[in-house]
Each structure stands twice: as C-alpha cells, then as structure tokens.
Amino acid sequence: MMRGAFLFLSRQPALRRWMEAWPPSHKVTRRFVAGDTLEEALAVCARLQGERVFSTLDHLGENVRTIEEAAASCDAYVSALEQIAARGLSSTIAIKLTQFGLDLSAQACLENVRRLEAKAKTAGSRVEIDMESSAYTERTLALAIQAGSECGCVRVCVQAYLHRSAGDIERLNVAAVPVRLVKGAYREPPSVAFPRKQDVDANYVALMKNLLDHGVYPAIATHDEKLIQEAIEYVQGRGIRQDSFEFQMLYGIRRDLQRRLIEQGYRLRLYIPYGTDWYPYFMRRLAERPANLWFVLKNLLK
Numbered sequence: 001m002m003r004g005a006f007l008f009l010s011r012q013p014a015l016r017r018w019m020e021a022w023p024p025s026h027k028v029t030r031r032f033v034a035g036d037t038l039e040e041a042l043a044v045c046a047r048l049q050g051e052r053v054f055s056t057l058d059h060l061g062e063n064v065r066t067i068e069e070a071a072a073s074c075d076a077y078v079s080a081l082e083q084i085a086a087r088g089l090s091s092t093i094a095i096k097l098t099q100f101g102l103d104l105s106a107q108a109c110l111e112n113v114r115r116l117e118a119k120a121k122t123a124g125s126r127v128e129i130d131m132e133s134s135a136y137t138e139r140t141l142a143l144a145i146q147a148g149s150e151c152g153c154v155r156v157c158v159q160a161y162l163h164r165s166a167g168d169i170e171r172l173n174v175a176a177v178p179v180r181l182v183k184g185a186y187r188e189p190p191s192v193a194f195p196r197k198q199d200v201d202a203n204y205v206a207l208m209k210n211l212l213d214h215g216v217y218p219a220i221a222t223h224d225e226k227l228i229q230e231a232i233e234y235v236q237g238r239g240i241r242q243d244s245f246e247f248q249m250l251y252g253i254r255r256d257l258q259r260r261l262i263e264q265g266y267r268l269r270l271y272i273p274y275g276t277d278w279y280p281y282f283m284r285r286l287a288e289r290p291a292n293l294w295f296v297l298k299n300l301l302k
Helices: 002-009 013-021 025-029 038-050 067-087 106-123 134-151 165-174 197-214 225-238 255-263 279-288 290-301
Strands: 054-059 091-095 127-129 154-159 179-182 219-221 246-250 268-274
Touching: 038 054, 038 067, 038 268, 054 067, 067 091, 067 106, 091 106, 091 268, 106 127, 106 134, 127 134, 134 154, 134 165, 154 165, 165 179, 165 197, 179 197, 197 219, 197 225, 219 225, 225 255, 246 255, 255 268
Parallel strands: 054 091, 054 268, 091 127, 127 154, 154 179, 179 219, 219 246, 246 268
Antiparallel strands: none
C-alpha cells in the first residue's frame, strides 16, 4: 500500500512543483541524488573511488518529446564521459533509450547510442542501457545486441520478474553482451511478469547463476541481502573469481551492506543519479523501503 501511495504522489504535478521549490527538500534528497549538476555528481564518484567503490552516472530523465531533446540528452552524457576520462574515474554511464529518442526514431536513437559508445571506448568506460517497461524490452535488447557487436562496451539491464527473461539471458550470453540483472520495478500484468515476490526471487537466483556461469562480467544488482548471500555462496562454492562480476546498488541505499561487500573484497558499483529532474526518482526510492521514509522524516525534524 505504501509503495502504491508514493508512486501515486510521484505523478502529482502540483506536489512536485511544491517539493522542488521547497528549500529543505535538497537537504533530504542528497541522500539519494548526488546533486543537480554533473560537477556535483563527479565529486561523489571521486569520493567513492577513494573508498574502492565503482560508480555509474545516471542523468535523471526519460521520454523526450523531440529529436532535439534526445540530442541534448546525448550531449549531457558526452560531457560526462569526457570528464570521466579527464579525471581518471572508474565510472560508467547509465542511459534510458527513451531519453535518446526511441519513441521518435529508432535510427536516431541508435545514432545517439553509437556516439556515446565511441566516446565511452576512448574513455575506457561503458554504456549501461537501463530497461524500461515491457513495451520497450524487445527494442532495447535488439539495440543493445547490435551496439554491443559494434563496440563491445555496452551492458544491458534484464528484469527478473519478466517471464521472458530466461530466454533473453540465453540470447545475450550467446551474443557476449554483459547483463545487469535486477528484479524489475514497473507495473506489469501477470501475463508478462511474475506477480508473487517469491517467484521473482526464485527466477532472479536462477538467472543470476546462469550469468555467473556463462555471462560476460555480469552485474548482480540488488539490495536484497538474501539474494546477495545466495550469490556469495554460489561463487565461493564454484570457485568463481571475485573480479569476474560485480554487485550493484543505488546511491544512498543499504550503505551498511555496501561497506560489508567492500570489506569482503567484492566489487561494488553504485548508481549515482543527478540532475534537476529528481522528484520522480526520489519518490520511487521512498516507496521501496520504510527505512528510507524514516530517514527523510528524521532529517526534516532536525
């Protein structure tokens, strides 16, 4: 019920305008959002690198309305990649294809992604392609496979709650495209996605094992401690090297667990969101865990 309420609030424009204009809002959003600017996000990436944590820059926003807006999104990420290279950061970039014009022109979207691939390759970085709702799954995977075959510096997200994901993982493994495995967060019908958490978790574990055995440098992206422990036990039992995969989490969430993974010698990458379009992202983070809401309330009372 709490998750549904926050997702409803995230779609209320009047509340969004009030939150964005309210001065204390920046105090609490900084737990989950690195800042409004690229410079603020880069400073967070540099600090994390000093703590042996990798990072991925996520410029907040999606679903552009014009080709020009898509080109502007691409420009923002080109700037990010230039700074990653200039500062010697072990950072990648995360993109949503709807930010790059997928709804407007598949070819224009592909050209934007190709531009980023070329820049990422020279920067020693990677383009992480996020997954959106199931309406975009096939187009996203097809573009990722094409882009991956051209440059080899792409990783694509796969959602464990989708019924189709086992076949998608096999397809990506054959194409040697790295995968970022997540549970999935969009509202989907039972015909498309597993409705029960236990079924999603079971599928996540099965897909995770497939990726660890047959995938190319997979990312195990979850804050679920039980699933992380399953992964650790599996790699230890099969003698899988710690440098052949990485865990991924979101900035500001389960920092205690993040520290434990680093102390145990595992690779960890945090998604670092930044930009002025922070409100929908912030509300989704509040919807995920009651502890996130408690953090916000405590800071508002200080």
